[in-house]
Amino acid sequence: MPLVNVIRGERIPDAPFNLRTPVLRLPLWVMLLGWTFRALARVTVFIVKHWYVTGPVAVVGWLYFKWGWAGPVVPVVVLGVAVGAWAYWHQPSFLRFAGWPVLARWRRVAYRRRWLPAMTTAGLDVRFDRQTVVPVLRRVRCRAGVDVLTVRMVTGQIPDDYAQVAERLAHTFGALVCRAAAGTRPDLVVLTMMRTDALVKPIGPLPVPGTPDFAGLPVALQEDGNVYHLRLYGTQVLVVGATGAGKGSVIWSIVRSLAGGVATGLVQIWAIDPKGGMELGGGTRLFTRFACTDFASMVEMLEEALSVAQARTARLRGKSRQHIPTPDEPLILIVIDELAALTAYLTDRQHKERVKATLGLLLTQGRAVGVHVVAALQDPRKEVLPFRNLFPTRIGLRMAEEGEVDMVLGDGMRDRGALCDRISELTPGVGFVVLDGVKQPVRLRFGFNSDSDISQLEAEYGRPQTPSGPTSGGWAA
Numbered sequence: 001m002p003l004v005n006v007i008r009g010e011r012i013p014d015a016p017f018n019l020r021t022p023v024l025r026l027p028l029w030v031m032l033l034g035w036t037f038r039a040l041a042r043v044t045v046f047i048v049k050h051w052y053v054t055g056p057v058a059v060v061g062w063l064y065f066k067w068g069w070a071g072p073v074v075p076v077v078v079l080g081v082a083v084g085a086w087a088y089w090h091q092p093s094f095l096r097f098a099g100w101p102v103l104a105r106w107r108r109v110a111y112r113r114r115w116l117p118a119m120t121t122a123g124l125d126v127r128f129d130r131q132t133v134v135p136v137l138r139r140v141r142c143r144a145g146v147d148v149l150t151v152r153m154v155t156g157q158i159p160d161d162y163a164q165v166a167e168r169l170a171h172t173f174g175a176l177v178c179r180a181a182a183g184t185r186p187d188l189v190v191l192t193m194m195r196t197d198a199l200v201k202p203i204g205p206l207p208v209p210g211t212p213d214f215a216g217l218p219v220a221l222q223e224d225g226n227v228y229h230l231r232l233y234g235t236q237v238l239v240v241g242a243t244g245a246g247k248g249s250v251i252w253s254i255v256r257s258l259a260g261g262v263a264t265g266l267v268q269i270w271a272i273d274p275k276g277g278m279e280l281g282g283g284t285r286l287f288t289r290f291a292c293t294d295f296a297s298m299v300e301m302l303e304e305a306l307s308v309a310q311a312r313t314a315r316l317r318g319k320s321r322q323h324i325p326t327p328d329e330p331l332i333l334i335v336i337d338e339l340a341a342l343t344a345y346l347t348d349r350q351h352k353e354r355v356k357a358t359l360g361l362l363l364t365q366g367r368a369v370g371v372h373v374v375a376a377l378q379d380p381r382k383e384v385l386p387f388r389n390l391f392p393t394r395i396g397l398r399m400a401e402e403g404e405v406d407m408v409l410g411d412g413m414r415d416r417g418a419l420c421d422r423i424s425e426l427t428p429g430v431g432f433v434v435l436d437g438v439k440q441p442v443r444l445r446f447g448f449n450s451d452s453d454i455s456q457l458e459a460e461y462g463r464p465q466t467p468s469g470p471t472s473g474g475w476a477a
């Protein structure tokens with residue numbers, strides 16, 4: 001083997017036996033001695049490598065030899081009872097130190113059995129120096145419903161090669177979904193195999209924080225069971241999803257997470273619901289301003305928000321780069337359900353031009369001075385929303401077409417696992433988001449606020465309105 005032709009990966013022999021032409025003539029006893037040493041070395045390596053099986057078998061054998069049947073039976077029963085009690089009384093530590101590691105060992109054997117055909121049929125094997133080289137399965141870890149495989153890639157491969165065939169790998173290994181992400185070292189890729197879906201069941205409304213943390217609002221549950229915190233500071237949020245995808249649940253989850261601030265005056269929510277108030281009309285006392293039928297008042301609201309943002313910018317220039325909300329100068333959140341109604345479907349040309357002129361400036365200037373926008377949209381095409389790229393935070397719910405995913409979440413995100421077009425119609429509120437500094441999209445489900453939850457939220461945190469002459473379908477406080 002020439003030392004220069006070495007690449008990472010597991011080499012697969014081409015034939016069951018590789019016969020080499022003899023170059024040295026050795027006596028039979030030397031050959032026998034060599035084979036014996038080799039066999040002994042292999043047995044020793046096997047015993048040490050599989051200590052978790054060979055160790056207990058040796059102990060049980062020794063006990064049997066010493067005391068007959070009673071020898072192994074009594075300790076095995078005592079151990080079984082102790083493990084059962086541990087699992088019953090403290091399941092988290094049992095799972096962490098015993099349950100998951102044992103399952104991971106077992107699963108590793110199952111993955112190893114199917115590894116070579118899986119890598120070959122997925123096109124992840126490499127022909128090099130007249131040999132087949134496949135990626136090495138380094139480690140398997142298990143969590144509830146998830147297997148995490150650490151794989152050492154063959155030289156020349158990148159994590160995106162695995163992301164592109166992730167669906168094949170999921171079917172091959174019997175997982176619901178497989179996601180590929182870069183590992184902790186450049187030569188490693190991490191494959192996450194989802195065995196069960198933690199997001200199948202709807203999630204109820206999350207608790208309302210007394211004082212909202214604008215750097216992390218609790219709005220959804222991630223598939224690993226952690227709460228997803230949305231950062232509002234310094235950003236604008238776009239929510240894209242087909243009809244019935246649950247855009248309303250995203251909006252209400254955000255409103256809910258800010259309700260504590262609404263009650264204390266730290267937050268003002270200005271709501272625009274061009275669909276006649278069907279979505280947001282249920283909780284109007286949470287909104288300082290609300291417009292739902294009159295497009296002129298919607299445009300005026302946007303223009304007023306822009307003038308607030310510009311006045312704050314002029315005041316803070318050279319003093320601070322981030323506005324800190326106070327009851328005197330609250331954070332303003334403009335919520336728009338169906339943004340395309342203002343940017344594309346509006347028939348009045350004049351209004352449309354005013355929206356375009358205002359929105360672009362508002363999105364760029366507002367985020368540093370506490371004037372934020374959360375907008376929902378069904379159709380993410382450029383002709384519908386020219387401002388897509390001005391929303392740093394984008395949430396993708398169920399989408400109608402494959403091509404829309406990268407359009408919303410960024411190039412290559414569908415390959416990296418954001419399968420928005422595959423989200424079931426039966427799971428509204430499920431979506432993907434790309435977190436700051438993380439290349440892989442995160443799957444989550446937003447909490448669902450029923451009509452009675454919204455009424456309760458309004459009753460608890462809403463403020464009495466002081467309409468200064470209601471505009472048609474809305475008012476200004």
Ligand SMILES: Nc1ncnc2c1ncn2[C@@H]1O[C@H](COP(=O)(O)OP(=O)(O)OP(=O)(O)O)[C@@H](O)[C@H]1O
Pocket residue numbers: 202203241242243244245246247248249279378428429430445446447448
């Ligand atoms: N997070 C959720 N969990 C469970 N069910 C949900 C969730 N979000 C929405 N739903 C259900 O799906 C239905 C449609 O949701 P929603 O109205 O929010 O969709 P949408 O995307 O706003 O649709 P449209 O664009 O047609 O208004 C709701 O009536 C509700 O029953």
